[in-house]
Amino acid sequence: MLVVSYLVCPCHLPVTMTLLGFAFGGTAVGSALAGNAGVVGVVLGAVYAFVLWRAFRSLRRARRLAGPGGRIDCSGDRCEVVPQGR
DSSP: OHHHHHHTOGGGHHHHHHHHHHHHTTSHHHHHHHHTHHHHHHHHHHHHHHHHHHHHHHHHHHHHHHOTTOEEEOSSSSOEEEOTTO
C-alpha cells in the first residue's frame, strides 16, 4: 500500500501526467486526460490520501497485535507480527 501511495503522490503528479500523456498520446484516452487534467489530478490526490490512510491503519493494527515487546517483520511481501522471544 505504501508503494502505491508513493506512485500516486501529488508531488509526482507532473511526472505521472507526463507519462500518461506519452502512453496514451494520440488516443481517445489521451484526449480525455488532456481535457480533464484537473479532474485527473484531484482523483489521483484522493486515491493517494485513501491509500496512505489504509497503509498507516494497517501498520497501527499490526503494531497493536504485536503487543509490548513484540515486533513487526516487513522483510517479505507482507508484514508479519513476530512474538517476543523469536
